[in-house]
Amino acid sequence: MPNRFVVEADGGSRGNPGPAGYGAVVLDAATGETLAEAAEYIGTATNNVAEYRGLIAGLQAALAIDPDAEIQVRMDSKLVVEQMSGRWKIKHPDMKPLAAEAKRVFPAGRVAYRWIPREKNKHADRLANEAMDLGKQGKRWEPSQSSADLAAVPAPVEEPLAEPKAAPVGWAAPADLGTPTTFVLLRHGETALTPQKRFSGSGGSDPELSPAGRRQADAVAAALAARGTIQAVVSSPLRRCRETAEAVAARLGVEVRVDEGLREADFGAWEGLTFAEVRERYPDDLDAWLGSTKAAPTGGGESFAAVARRVALSRDKLLARYAGRTVLLVTHVTPIKTLVRLALGAPPEALFRMELSAASLSAVAYYADGNASLRLLNDTSHLR
Structure with a gap:
């Protein structure tokens, strides 16, 4: 598995410009540990230029x-996040070369962008202000001059990449947020293991759909075709999902794209066993x-x-790729439950x-x- 880093960046201008x-x-x-810091006074510039310069510096520090790492960028600048995600056009001549430079640091598809509130970007904001304060004195920011050492960073949460946002208030999101990106989440049809309630993850036999599962795939394909809202289909690499996805895609006249991050959990030695069999053979491991x-x-x-x-990393990549569209994700129990849990901000249990x-x-x-509903x-x- 590649290393996964979070880059938090900010920039400011006292006067704009x-x-x-x-x-x-x-x-x-995974741990929330601070690996690197960067900050610089850049002279007279606008807020947006400073924010882009912060983004580039953060990506270069990660590089x-x-x-080979995979990156999630978190910034409180909606402009930078939306432009780098491809949802907003870059019109200002000062922004275009900076955005192009940021895109060159890592290959396309290895960086995902997420907006966060300003109060959750305090670390990068503090560094930016330290650099500006030192710049006024004719001094250069150095890591040793940071006002808080790395040990003072707050303890990490269990899943930093999956940090939930508050859901939109009311029945619909404000109109100025535009068309949401909608993930329609389809669990694959039955395999021979499904009715027996056996553990079937990404480390097992990779079973095909059973006759009942193929009928279910045909039924959901007909229902989704009738609704006419699906614009793309993305599948787990496992056979049962690809077969389900292909049934839908054939009805819709689209191709199936495979995303490795949507595969089921690997259940190790429990693959193919029932819950009762796991309880009998591995009671302590099951309790843990x-x-x-x-x-x-x-x-x-x-x-x-x-x-x-x-799953959170794949979610962010797919949100960037399919902004404003309705996409069918054909996957498994654990990834679907995880996406739902994160959307609700619910606890792991x-x-x-x-x-x-x-x-x-x-x-x-x-x-x-950044909100979800x-x-x-x-x-x-559709199965009845």
């Missing part, structure tokens, strides 16, 4: 640590797994916390409190300000 500076910090996505999302199944399985990190039937539909809408959960009306 006026004396300006930027700050950026690179964090380990110096690991050029049920008690913490950081616990992994026996034999090198994947914890729910690890699944959440990769919510994973054990949702029911998802085979070939069921759920839906989450994502807005330009759950629209549908476990709909099986």
Whole structure:
């Protein structure tokens, strides 16, 4: 698995244009540990130029640590986030070369962008202000001059990449946020293991759809074609999902795109076993797994916390790719529950409190300000 970093960046100008500076910090996505800081006084500039300079510095700092890393950028500048995500056009001549430079640091698809409120970008904001203060004195910012050492950074949350945002208030998002990106979440049709309630993850036999599962795939394909809202189809790489996705895509006349991040959890030595069989053979490991999302199944399985990190990364990449569109994601129980949990800002134990039937539909809408709204959960009306 590649390293995953969070880059938080900010920039400011005292006068706009006026004396300006930027700050950026690179964090380990899994632990929240601060890996690098960058800040600089850049003379007279606008807020937007300083923000872009902060973004570039943060990406370059991440590149110096690991050029193969996957990055989530978090900024409180909606302008930069929307422009770099491709949702807003870049019109200002000062912004175009800066945006182009930022895009060149990492290959396309390895960086996702997310807006955060200003109060959650305090680290980068502090660095930017330190650089501006030192610039007024004719001094250059250095890491040793940072007003708070790295040990003073707040303790990380369990899943930094998956940090939820508050849901929009009321029945709909404000009109100025534009058309949301909607993920319609389809659990694959049944396999031979599904009715037996056996663990079937990404480390098992990769079963095909059963005859019942193929009928379910045809039924959901007909229902989605009748609605006429799906604009793209993305699937887990596992066979049961690809077969379900292909049934829908054939009806819609679109191609299926595969995303590795949408695969099911790896259940290790539990693959192919029932819950009762796991309870009998691995009682202590099962209790630990049920008690913490950081616990992994026996034999090198994947914890729910690890699944959440990769699912959140895929979510952000797909949001950037399909901004403002309605996309069908054909995936599994754990990724769907994870996307729903994160949209609601629910605690990890919510994973054990949702029911998802085979070939069921759920839906989450994502807005330009980073908020999400759950629209549908476990709909099986098309199967009746």
